[in-house]
Every structure is written in C-alpha cells, then in structure tokens.
Amino acid sequence: MKVLSKSFASVFLAVICLLSLELQAQDWVHTGTNLGQARIRMAVADFKPVGADPETPALKATFDSTLFSDLANAGIFDMVSKAMAPQATPGSPQEISLPQWSAAPANAEMVAFGALSASNGRLIVYGWLDDTRNTASPQVLGKQYNEAASQDMARTIAHRFADEIISRLGGGINGIAETKIYFVSSRTGTKEIWTMDYDGQNQHQVTHLGSISISPRISPDGSRLAFASLDRSGWAVRMYSTDLGRMVAFPAGQSGGTNQSPAWTSDGTKIAFSSSRSGDPEIWVADASGGNLHKLTSFRGPDVSPTWNPRTNAQLSWVSGRTGLPQIYIMDQDGANIQRLTDGGYAISPSWAPNGAMLTFSWNRKYGPGAPGGQDIYVMDIASKRWLQLTHDAGSNDFPSWAPDGRHIVFERQIGGHSQIWSMLADGTEQHQLTHQGNNFMPNWSWK
Amino acid sequence: MSSLLEGNEEQLERELASEPFAKPATGSLVLHAALTLAIVLYYVLGGFFHSNIWGGSTAGAAIRVQVTSALPLPSDQPINENVLATEKPSPAPEIPQPKEQAKTIDMTAVPIPGKKEKVKPQPAPKTPPKQQQVAQDNRARYGEQSGSSMPRAISGQTTTVGPTSVSEGDFGSRFPWYVDGINRKMAMMWNKSEVDPRTPKGTRVFLAYTIHRDGTPADVQVDRSSGSSTLDRSCVRAVQRVDTFGNLPAGYNSSTLKVSYYCEY
Numbered sequence: 001m002k003v004l005s006k007s008f009a010s011v012f013l014a015v016i017c018l019l020s021l022e023l024q025a026q027d028w029v030h031t032g033t034n035l036g037q038a039r040i041r042m043a044v045a046d047f048k049p050v051g052a053d054p055e056t057p058a059l060k061a062t063f064d065s066t067l068f069s070d071l072a073n074a075g076i077f078d079m080v081s082k083a084m085a086p087q088a089t090p091g092s093p094q095e096i097s098l099p100q101w102s103a104a105p106a107n108a109e110m111v112a113f114g115a116l117s118a119s120n121g122r123l124i125v126y127g128w129l130d131d132t133r134n135t136a137s138p139q140v141l142g143k144q145y146n147e148a149a150s151q152d153m154a155r156t157i158a159h160r161f162a163d164e165i166i167s168r169l170g171g172g173i174n175g176i177a178e179t180k181i182y183f184v185s186s187r188t189g190t191k192e193i194w195t196m197d198y199d200g201q202n203q204h205q206v207t208h209l210g211s212i213s214i215s216p217r218i219s220p221d222g223s224r225l226a227f228a229s230l231d232r233s234g235w236a237v238r239m240y241s242t243d244l245g246r247m248v249a250f251p252a253g254q255s256g257g258t259n260q261s262p263a264w265t266s267d268g269t270k271i272a273f274s275s276s277r278s279g280d281p282e283i284w285v286a287d288a289s290g291g292n293l294h295k296l297t298s299f300r301g302p303d304v305s306p307t308w309n310p311r312t313n314a315q316l317s318w319v320s321g322r323t324g325l326p327q328i329y330i331m332d333q334d335g336a337n338i339q340r341l342t343d344g345g346y347a348i349s350p351s352w353a354p355n356g357a358m359l360t361f362s363w364n365r366k367y368g369p370g371a372p373g374g375q376d377i378y379v380m381d382i383a384s385k386r387w388l389q390l391t392h393d394a395g396s397n398d399f400p401s402w403a404p405d406g407r408h409i410v411f412e413r414q415i416g417g418h419s420q421i422w423s424m425l426a427d428g429t430e431q432h433q434l435t436h437q438g439n440n441f442m443p444n445w446s447w448k
Numbered sequence: 449m450s451s452l453l454e455g456n457e458e459q460l461e462r463e464l465a466s467e468p469f470a471k472p473a474t475g476s477l478v479l480h481a482a483l484t485l486a487i488v489l490y491y492v493l494g495g496f497f498h499s500n501i502w503g504g505s506t507a508g509a510a511i512r513v514q515v516t517s518a519l520p521l522p523s524d525q526p527i528n529e530n531v532l533a534t535e536k537p538s539p540a541p542e543i544p545q546p547k548e549q550a551k552t553i554d555m556t557a558v559p560i561p562g563k564k565e566k567v568k569p570q571p572a573p574k575t576p577p578k579q580q581q582v583a584q585d586n587r588a589r590y591g592e593q594s595g596s597s598m599p600r601a602i603s604g605q606t607t608t609v610g611p612t613s614v615s616e617g618d619f620g621s622r623f624p625w626y627v628d629g630i631n632r633k634m635a636m637m638w639n640k641s642e643v644d645p646r647t648p649k650g651t652r653v654f655l656a657y658t659i660h661r662d663g664t665p666a667d668v669q670v671d672r673s674s675g676s677s678t679l680d681r682s683c684v685r686a687v688q689r690v691d692t693f694g695n696l697p698a699g700y701n702s703s704t705l706k707v708s709y710y711c712e713y
Contacts, residue, residue, distance in 0.1 A: 040628075110625070137622050140697075169625060171633040172663045172694030355691070 040169055043080035043101055043108035044068050047125070048091030050117035055149055059123055060116050062154040067112065069199060070162030070177040073432075075407045075425045076170050080106045091115035093128055093139060102132035109133060110140070112165060123149040127161045129168070141168055155201065166405075176403045180446040181410055182206070182216040182225065183421050187438025193227055193240070198403070198423070198445075200434030207240055217262050218242075219288070220447040226250070226262035226271060237262045237273045252286035252293045264288075266310035266447070272296070274304040274318075283318055285333075296335040302326075305349055308333075311356025317341075319348050328361050330382065341380060351401045351409075353426075357381060360390075360400040360409055360426075377411050379426060390428030402426075403445045410434070410443040613708045623697045630659075630693055634709060638686035643713050644678040652710045653680045655687060659705040663692035671708060683711035 046064050049056045072079045084105045090096035090113045101108045114127035129141035143164055147153040159177035166175030176198050185194040188205065193216045196203040206225065207213050213229040225240040237253025237260065240246070250271075253259045257276035264271055269288055274281045278295065281302040286293040297303045301322035309315040317330045328341045328350050341347075341359070346367035351360050359382060364375045375396040380387040391397045395415035402409055403423075410423045413433075421443045424431040612630045613620070620627050653674035658667045668687045670680050687709075696705055 131625050134621070134624050137699075140623075140625050168694065169629065170694070171629050172692035 045113035066158035642682035
C-alpha cells in the first residue's frame with residue numbers, strides 16, 4: 001500500500017508537472033509570405049526648370065512634391081529618399097547618367113525625371129522613366145504634357161504622370177492619383193457632400209441643400225452622385241449631376257419610409273438601396289433612371305447598406321440584423337444563395353473590392369458593454385472567409401471604401417468625438433489622415 | 449475436527465485483527481484533496497494568465513490567416529533565388545598581415561665599454577615607383593560571376609529573367625521591367641497553400657501561355673509537369689487569376705507574347 005501511495009505521489013507530481021508545462025506551452029508557428037517580389041526601388045529626380053519664367057519655380061515645387069508623394073502612396077514602390085538621391089536634375093534622356101542612380105546609396109531600379117517649363121501661360125512638362133539596370137534601352141516611358149500654367153494643373157500633370165508610371169509598373173492596374181474621394185462634412189454647419197483629391201488636397205463642397213445629406217456614392221462614370229438626404233417626407237435617396245451641377249430626379253428613392261445607402265453597379269445601370277416603404281428596411285434595386293423598382297430581401301429584421309460585386313454585378317453584400325446584431329451577408333442579384341460571412345459581433349458597412357474577391361467592412365468582434373477591442377476595419381476573402389484586421393487600437397473606425405486599384409482603402413476614424421477621413425493601404429499600413437477641418441464622415445472612393 | 453476448528457480459529461483471528469488501513473486511507477484522502485486543489489489551481493492560474501493565450505493559435509471561432517497575398521500589393525519579402533547567397537557573408541580569411549621582421553639585436557642598447565661604434569654611411573632612401581592602389585575586396589565569393597563585357601547577339605535568343613522566360617526575340621533584354629512585372633504578378637497570384645505539402649521542395653512545373661496586346665493571358669498549358677498534380681493545378685490557377693499583366697510595351701510590335709513560367713514549390 002505504501003508503495004502504491006508512493007507511486008500515486010509520483011503520478012501526482014507528474015500530473016502537476018504536465019499541467020504547469022501546458023500553462024507554458026506555446027506552438028511554434030513558422031510563417032512566411034508567399035513568394036513575393038520586393039517593391040520596385042524608385043527614384044524621382046527633381047525636374048529641370050527650363051526658361052526664366054518667374055512662375056516656373058513655384059509650379060516646379062508643386063509638381064515635384066506631388067509626383068513624389070503620388071509614387072510613394074502607390075504602395076508598390078520603395079522610394080529613394082530625396083536625401084539619398086543624386087543632386088543631378090537631368091532634363092532629358094541624354095543628360096541622365098544611369099550608373100549615378102543605380103549606385104549606392106540610391107540603388108534605384110527605376111528613375112523618373114524630366115523637364116518643366118512655363119511660358120506664355122502654358123505649362124509644358126516632359127517626363128521620362130528609365131530602367132537603370134538596362135543600359136542598352138533604358139527608356140520605359142516618355143510623356144509630354146502641355147496645359148495651362150496653374151498650381152492645380154501642375155498637380156494634375158504630376159498625378160497623370162504618376163498614374164502612367166504606376167500603370168506601367170504595377171501590372172496593368174491603373175493608379176489612383178487622379179481619383180476623387182466624396183465624403184460628408186459638417187464644417188459649414190449642416191452635413192453636405194464634399195469632394196477632394198485622393199491625397200486630401202483640393203477640397204470643395206458639392207451639395208448646398210441645407211438639410212442633412214449622407215452616404216454619397218459616385219456613379220462609375222463620375223457623372224452622377226447618389227446620396228441619402230432628409231427632406232419633408234423623410235429620408236430619400238437623391239441624385240446630383242456633377243455634369244449639370246444640380247439635382248436630378250430619382251423617383252424610386254422618394255416614396256415613403258426611410259430610403260438610404262445607395263450603391264451603384266460597376267456598369268452604372270442599377271442602384272441598390274435600403275428602403276422601409278414595405279415595413280422594415282429591405283434591399284431594393286432600381287435602374288439608374290429610377291424605374292424598374294423591385295425588392296430583393298423580405299425577412300424580419302433590418303437589411304441595409306448594400307454593395308455590388310463590381311467584378312460581376314451578379315452578387316450583393318449587405319448588412320442584416322435578422323439574427324440580432326448586424327452581420328455581413330452576401331446573396332445573388334435575384335436574392336438567392338444567401339450566405340452569412342461574419343460569425344458574430346457587430347459588423348457593418350461592407351465595400352466590395354474591385355477584383356471581386358474581397359470585402360472590407362467595419363467590425364466590432366466582441367460587441368457589448370466592457371468587451372475588449374473596438375470598431376475596426378477588416379478585410380475578408382469571400383471564398384475562404386479568412387479575414388485580416390487592418391486597424392488596431394486607434395479610435396472607432398467605420399465606412400471603409402475600396403479604391404479602384406484595390407490597393408487602398410479610405411475610411412472614417414472617430415477619436416474623442418472628432419471624425420476625420422483617413423486612407424491606408426489595403427494591408428493596414430501607411431495610414432494617413434486626409435481631412436483636418438470640422439467633422440468629416442462616410443468617404444466614398446470614385447471609380448476612376 | 450479439532451484441527452479443522454483450529455484452522456478456523458486462526459482464520460477468525462486473522463479476520464478480527466485490525467488491519468492497518470488508517471495510513472493508506474489518509475494518504476488517499478490527502479492525494480484526492482491535492483488533486484482537487486491542483487485542478488482548482490490550474491483553472492485559477494489559467495484565468496490569471498489568460499492574457500498569455502492572446503495572439504496564440506486559438507484566436508477565436510473564425511480562422512485568422514494572412515490574406516495579404518491576395519491583395520494586389522507586393523510583399524516586403526524579396527525572392528532569393530540564389531541558394532548560396534546569404535544575408536551575412538561568412539567571415540572571409542583575414543587579409544594576410546606582413547609578418548613581423550625577426551628582431552635584430554641592437555648592439556647599441558647596452559654600451560660595451562671599450563668597443564668603438566662603427567658608423568655606417570646610410571644610403572638615401574629610394575622612393576619606390578608609384579603603383580596604383582588596388583582596392584582589396586575582403587569578401588567571400590560564392591561563385592558569382594562578373595558580367596562579361598563581350599558583345600553578344602541579342603536577337604533570336606531565349607531570354608530568362610527569374611522564373612519567366614520569353615521566347616520572342618530580344619523582348620527580355622529590351623523590356624526587363626515587363627518581365628519583372630510578370631514575375632511579380634504571378635508570385636502575388638500563386639497560392640502556395642493549394643499545393644500538397646508532400647511535394648518535394650524545389651519541384652518545378654513549367655507553364656506556357658500567351659499574353660495578348662492588352663495584357664490578358666490565354667492558352668495556359670502545362671509544358672512540363674512537376675509530377676504533382678496539385679502543384680500543376682495551383683500554378684495554372686495562378687495564371688487564370690491574373691486579369692491583366694498590363695498592356696504590352698508600346699515599342700513591341702507583335703500582337704502576342706509567348707511566355708514560359710515555372711512555379712517552384
């Protein structure tokens with residue numbers, strides 16, 4: 001018996017040891033990214049000012065800084081800092097010495113350079129892109145621009161040249177330097193729709209309705225802006241023509257109940273929105289002209305915030321509260337094949353990636369009083385339902401919207417009662433605040 | 449009979465004698481108490497050190513995996529094709545220092561009385577003819593070759609840049625940036641987790657496909673199979689996932705580009 005109790009004691013000790021081991025045990029996870037290629041090392045030479053026009057230095061400064069920031073923001077380049085780059089300002093392919101750029105410390109694989117001149121109110125820019133490793137035929141790109149000489153045009157030309165470079169080196173995906181972001185701002189006292197360049201420059205007001213206007217959605221061709229606005233009969237989906245500069249009719253969005261959150265198909269022929277005209281909010285679809293209205297969902301609980309699959313226009317994602325807290329769902333355009341994507345928490349504001357494979361949305365995974373975490377932006381691969389958290393521990397994040405290149409996401413971040421628009425790369429890096437004035441909400445990235 | 453009774457008596461005695469069970473019983477009680485305590489402690493401590501589990505493999509009900517490979521963004525991990533190349537070259541043998549000259553006995557160190565010093569006439573130091581200093585490269589060589597400056601024919605050759613090879617004249621030497629773009633895009637689209645993990649490392653499948661003027665790939669074929677059907681399929685799928693490689697360069701005159709690409713597991 002003694003022997004038995006002794007062996008029990010040893011077993012007991014072993015159990016304790018095992019338990020304590022288990023407390024310490026951690027899995028070794030060996031991870032590695034896919035066989036990725038490094039970012040292209042890109043240098044930008046300051047453009048060479050040609051001529052003695054007094055306007056040239058100011059225009060050149062704008063052009064140089066815009067071109068550099070556009071390429072840095074593209075997300076596919078490893079930029080050579082201006083401090084590391086050679087001091088030379090080659091103005092043509094004959095003047096550039098490629099070894100100077102490919103040598104340390106610049107180590108550039110590509111150099112963008114050119115000349116800029118202002119004369120008689122015209123701004124003329126020659127831009128080139130050279131491959132420093134290919135001495136035989138280095139030129140990748142050569143462009144000439146001739147526009148009116150102004151700060152805005154200098155910025156526009158820089159955007160265009162940057163987009164050419166990004167499109168050429170980014171595998172056929174167009175750059176976003178010329179895209180716009182539409183958003184809601186209350187800086188005038190009422191919530192109106194505003195627009196700005198993708199980098200936060202050039203902000204100006206679009207609507208002047210004097211009521212409350214929210215959730216702007218620009219049409220794929222950029223000619224019309226759909227948004228929800230409060231008028232005498234309640235919330236209505238309304239339409240603004242950016243070509244005409246005035247409101248145009250959208251009859252489907254007017255009748256009864258609360259009409260909200262419009263969403264365009266990528267061909268611009270249809271608009272989905274949520275409407276409570278039949279009781280609780282459901283997803284409705286109408287033609288862009290406002291005709292051919294029909295209801296897609298009919299289920300107890302609210303169904304709001306639709307977004308189309310821009311690749312096929314055959315699927316929609318939306319937010320439904322049919323099981324309690326709002327969750328992200330997808331369905332076919334006829335309302336069949338409903339699938340729930342999120343497994344819990346509080347998930348809202350889906351936006352479908354241009355390549356059709358991913359969704360971004362705002363999710364509070366542990367929703368409830370005292371629960372850890374917050375409202376953050378996530379990306380989900382729809383086929384595998386695997387997700388990636390993009391924002392961490394920084395305010396309350398909502399209303400993500402994909403850029404047309406699928407590499408950037410713009411979103412609203414609220415810190416201490418102040419909402420501002422931020423943008424980031426689609427892997428959560430390079431977060432930049434775009435707006436600083438007043439409160440700004442609900443950004444929407446234009447299609448091109 | 450009596451012997452039988454005696455036997456019974458003995459048995460009775462043995463049965464009536466008190467067995468020493470007190471000790472094992474208390475031992476057992478203590479053991480059980482200790483076990484219970486251990487279980488309680490485990491959960492209490494587990495509750496205390498709950499934060500240890502955060503970020504571990506059990507992140508929640510859903511699977512948390514990197515999906516950035518599917519995002520059209522390049523990863524920061526550069527491809528390393530060279531098996532021998534290392535981040536830190538191993539220490540190369542030191543540059544041989546000139547050996548210290550054998551110490552010569554200085555006769556003047558200790559003055560010997562009565563010995564006269566001979567003063568040798570010192571020849572004027574000759575300045576050696578100036579030689580060009582060759583920078584000493586103290587770096588281990590791993591079979592790298594310096595590029596030869598010999599002129600070479602560039603037409604009609606298959607040019608290879610990374611896993612992509614283009615059999616279209618001098619395309620690879622004229623537009624290496626486009627071939628780089630193909631590599632980058634393919635690497636981004638190839639999902640290595642689709643491959644059966646039993647596939648030997650280093651196995652390659654060679655594909656052949658055509659890129660049209662607008663950059664869309666077509667006619668994907670397995671040129672040389674790797675022997676692993678999952679690897680073959682994953683590589684073909686990678687091409688199929690590509691919408692466009694970007695318009696073919698403007699300086700290139702043909703309407704299509706034939707490409708051979710390999711996926712290496």
